[in-house]
Amino acid sequence: MEHSYESVLDAVGHTPLIRLTRVTEGISAPVYLKAEFLNPGGSVKDRAARHMVAAAERDGTLRPGGVIVEGTSGNTGIGLAIVAAQRGYRAIVVVPDKTSTDKLAVLRAYGAEVVVTPGGLPREHPEHVSQLARRIAEQTPGGWFANQYDNPANPQAHVDTTGPEIWAQTGGRVTHYVAGIGTGGTVSGAGAHLKGVSDGRVRVIGADPEHSTYGGGDGSPYYVESIGHYLHPDTAEDVWPQSYHTGVLDAVERIGDREAITVTRALARQEGLLVGASAGAAVAAALRVARGLGPDDLVVVLAPDSGRNYLSKYFDDDWLLRNGFLDGDRTRPVLGDLLAGAPAPAVVPATASTAQAREEFDRTGAEVALVVLGRTSAAPLRAAGDVVGALRRDSLKGDSLDGDSIEPLIAPALPAAGIGEPVDAALARIEGDWFAVLADGRVRAVLPRPA
Incomplete structure (x- = not known):
């Protein structure tokens, strides 16, 4: 029987290419989207999950009745939970607290045990996603840590399956391959195969969030899930995944959160493709690339997952408004109308002394400052995720405080609203006498409540 499979794992892969026809208006090069959201678990990570488990079974590190443990933003955990269900393993998945509630519900539906841990932690912190997952695996009888970031079976999955599929589906005509950089396995593995089979003719382009360190950003928080590389300023060493083979890539396109989200929504409304914002970022990068190409070129862009995992985020107008990604319908005054002449907010590192805080207040004339992680940043505005509290000028009373830490004076972070x-x-x-105004997830201003 054609297209009948002995198990759900045999249905992983074989995803179609779909030509983009409306978001590509004015572009002569054809752009095809690799629809990885049509995998059984709804994402490209099904491929890596199947490959990693198969490799662990072969080398004996995962034995019958064992426990699969992984730290993930969600999709790899879903893929592993499917493999675990089909192969008779338990699955324990550690996720950061910024993971969408939709993904958590899917993980639990497949029977995975979900452990949620804070996302904005230094790499060395014991509660960091990867550290916690590794420890759980070590302490659990029969535990096996999948470790997608450094597991060679992750990129190999795409050398063996994704790359050959793209080459065959395009009849060898593909000239540019675009994919987001997360663990690096998808872009590196498929890219390596396509470069090899084309004698280096195919160009490989990574799509990366604007503030991710992969493309040269400061590592501060961003809103597109599942790609990029966040760097906590207290991390001792910025270690990149071994699954990411930088030498395969010819270029990295840095994509801002708003552009990624805008393209994500356009794909649903103009192409009928409901995908996640990491796909939106990749398509935004692909469109940039394609604008400089001609009809003899052919661009393939990989869409990692479905937008069904993000209905409460990128497709929710209220969420977008509150985080500053929509400008309002202009039928009534919006917070952006209050920002004329408003200065950038005063900023005090969480490790500052009261004397240093006083200097910032004197320099800016502000009454309230953001207390932030001590990041060296070229970005003009601070990410909301880097804000850990607020400090008021009137809390710094008396010169006797000047050698002290501001820590006991830090108040909770200000309520926030979108531009x-x-x-x-x-x-x-919102409540309180001061509030923060967000533009694209970053604090544009701190304002007093109007009288």
Whole structure:
């Protein structure tokens, strides 16, 4: 029987290429999307999960009745949970707290035990996603740590399957391959195969969030899940995954959160393709590349997962408004209208002394400052995820404090609202006499509540 499989694992891969026809208006080079959301678990990570488990079974590190443990933003965990269910293993998945609730529900539906840990931690912290997953695997009888970031079976999955599929589906005509950089396995593995089979003719382009360190960003938080490389400023060494083979890539396109989200929504409304924002980032990069190409070129861009995992985020107008990714419908005044002449917010590192804080207040004339992680950043605005509290000028009373830490004086972070929220609605929702205004997930200003 054609297309009948002995198990769900045999249905992984074989995903179609779909030509983009409307978001590519004015572009002469054909752009095809590799629809990885059509894998059984809804993402490209099904491929790596199947390969990693098969390799561990072969080398004996995962034995019958064992426990698969992984740290993940969600998709690899889903893939591993499917493999675990089909092969008779338990699955324990450690995820950061920024993971969408939709993904958590899917993980639990497949029977995985979900452990949620704070996402914004230094790599060396014992509760960091990878550290916690590794420790759970070591302490669990029969535990096996999948370790997608450094597991060679991750990129090999794409050398063996994704790359050959793209080459065959395009009849060897592909000239440019574009994929997001997360663990690096997808872009590196398929890219390596395509370069090899084409004698180096295929160019490989990575799509990376603007603030990710892969493309030269400062490592501060961003809103597109599942790609990029966040760097906590207290991390001792910025270690990149061994699954990411930088030498395979010809270029990296840095994509801002707003551009990625805008393209994600356009794919749903103009192409009928409901995908996640990592796919939106990759397509944004592919469109940039394709604009400089001609009809004899052919671009393939990989869409890692489905937008069904992000209905509460990128497709929710209220979420977008509150985080500053929509500008409002302009039928009534929005918070952005209050920002004319508003300075960038005062910023004090969480490790500052009271004397240093006083200097910042004197320099800016501010009454309230953001308390932030001590990041050396060229970015003009601080990411909301880097803000750990607030400090008021009037809390710094008395010269006797000047040698002290500000730590006991730090108040909770200010309530926040997005630049496009209607003023009346935002003020009805938030409490307090000061609030932060977000533009594209970054603090544009700190304002007093209007009288």
